[in-house]
Amino acid sequence: xxxxxxxxxxxxxxxxxxxxxxxxxxxxxxxxxxxxxxxxxxxxxxxxxxxxxxxxxxxxxxxxxxxxxxxxxx
Numbered sequence: 430x431x432x433x434x435x436x437x438x439x440x441x442x443x444x445x446x447x448x449x450x451x452x453x454x455x456x457x458x459x460x461x462x463x464x465x466x467x468x469x470x471x472x473x474x475x476x477x478x479x480x481x482x483x484x485x486x487x488x489x490x491x492x493x494x495x496x497x498x499x500x501x502x503x
Contacts, residue, residue: 430454431492432471437485445473451491458489 430451434443447454454471461469461483469486471479 433488433490433492434479434481435487435489436481437487439485443479443481445471445477445479447471448474454489454491458486462486 430447430449432443432445432447432454436442449457449472457471458469460466466483468480468482471481473479
């Protein structure tokens with residue numbers, strides 16, 4: 430799952446691959462925003478932890494769950 434997080438007042442975004450499903454990621458972020466939590470924590474495929482302040486979230490883009498194709502497509 431490809432994840433892109435936009436940070437307010439920052440020209441760069443955070444990109445990483447996660448093994449979590451899109452439903453899990455949506456639930457984590459929605460719960461953090463609904464409960465006024467200070468941070469959102471997400472993990473990537475390699476076990477790295479990303480902690481983002483909810484006040485700085487501009488957007489969150491969750492890619493599709495299908496795997497990438499390798500090679501040439503006719």
